[in-house]
Amino acid sequence: MSTGDGVAGQWGGSDVHFGEEGGRLTYGSYLRLPELLDQQRLESEPPAHDELLFITIHQVYELWFKQVLHELTASRDAMLSGELWLAEHLLRRVHTIERVLTQQVDILETMTPQDFGEFRHRLSPASGFQSVQFREIEFLSGAKDPSFVRRFRGLTAVEQDRLARRLEEPTLWDAYLEVLRKAGFDTDSEDSVRNALRKIAGDRSQYAAIWELAEALLQHDELAAAWRARHVVMVERMIGTKPGTGGSSGANYLRSRLDLRYYPLLWHLRSAL
Numbered sequence: 001m002s003t004g005d006g007v008a009g010q011w012g013g014s015d016v017h018f019g020e021e022g023g024r025l026t027y028g029s030y031l032r033l034p035e036l037l038d039q040q041r042l043e044s045e046p047p048a049h050d051e052l053l054f055i056t057i058h059q060v061y062e063l064w065f066k067q068v069l070h071e072l073t074a075s076r077d078a079m080l081s082g083e084l085w086l087a088e089h090l091l092r093r094v095h096t097i098e099r100v101l102t103q104q105v106d107i108l109e110t111m112t113p114q115d116f117g118e119f120r121h122r123l124s125p126a127s128g129f130q131s132v133q134f135r136e137i138e139f140l141s142g143a144k145d146p147s148f149v150r151r152f153r154g155l156t157a158v159e160q161d162r163l164a165r166r167l168e169e170p171t172l173w174d175a176y177l178e179v180l181r182k183a184g185f186d187t188d189s190e191d192s193v194r195n196a197l198r199k200i201a202g203d204r205s206q207y208a209a210i211w212e213l214a215e216a217l218l219q220h221d222e223l224a225a226a227w228r229a230r231h232v233v234m235v236e237r238m239i240g241t242k243p244g245t246g247g248s249s250g251a252n253y254l255r256s257r258l259d260l261r262y263y264p265l266l267w268h269l270r271s272a273l
């Protein structure tokens with residue numbers, strides 16, 4: 001309800017107080033800011049100046065991972081229910097978030113290796129390798145690899161359950177194959193899928209929605225690859241060839257993951273166009 005504030009009131013005049021109507025929801029209570037802003041606890045003692053940045057960056061990543069999972073799950077479901085425009089719309093939002101995720105590396109790179117060294121030794125054996133949401137995104141996208149679940153240490157029951165469910169449920173690629181089947185294509189073998197993709201690519205006016213969806217999936221794949229590439233170069237800049245706190249060989253291990261692609265058939269298609 002309006003309080004009928006005048007111009008003076010709009011600029012903070014004494015008679016008008018914004019945000020007091022009903023006296024219930026506020027900016028801080030809605031966004032749970034007291035809780036959110038109390039979650040940055042440093043391990044270093046005395047406190048290392050850059051550790052707040054390190055924690056904040058990772059927490060922001062995890063918030064965006066949560067959003068990405070929300071959108072990818074809905075995109076997958078939209079494909080399964082035949083709402084192709086919605087599936088594509090949500091994937092495009094994911095692309096925008098993924099670009100931000102890669103750009104965020106710039107912020108972390110304002111930290112020098114010396115300043116990282118002030119608290120790095122406190123982090124072991126914790127590592128980004130243990131990010132459950134990151135692995136959920138990989139599984140949901142199509143790169144299901146149960147060996148990662150076995151290699152995780154210290155997962156809570158809830159986290160174990162989340163990963164187990166992601167291993168069971170359909171991936172984005174499974175959903176795309178369902179789209180192909182509904183459009184009348186045979187998907188029984190890899191060869192038949194290749195043929196379907198070639199046909200779609202060769203007749204975009206007839207298969208516009210299915211083609212654009214494939215392009216959106218490929219874009220998601222490319223943006224994930226760009227993050228991996230950016231991350232490993234940052235790692236080399238920060239720790240050179242040292243082993244990782246998570247127990248891997250470090251940059252060497254990360255380089256072994258650079259060739260990962262969620263949708264190899266969409267990439268192979270390129271050679272046939």
Ligand code: HEM
Pocket residue numbers: 057058061062108116126127128129130131134231234235238239243244245246247248249250251253254257
């Ligand atoms: C100073 C910055 C960073 C360094 C030096 C670093 C280093 C590493 C290393 C060495 C690994 C291999 C696992 C191990 O620890 O043995 C790793 C994995 C990983 N890191 Fe980072 N990291 C940094 C920042 C980040 C950030 C900001 C994120 C964002 C969430 C992140 C996410 C990950 C993920 C998801 C993995 C697993 C990758 C995979 O298995 O393919 N890292 N990191």
Ligand SMILES: N[C@@H](CC(=O)c1ccccc1NC=O)C(=O)O
Pocket residue numbers: 058120123126127128129239243244245246
């Ligand atoms: N694995 C990194 C440490 C690190 O970056 C990290 C440590 C704890 C939680 C998240 C991390 N981020 C990415 O791996 C290292 O070996 O220096």
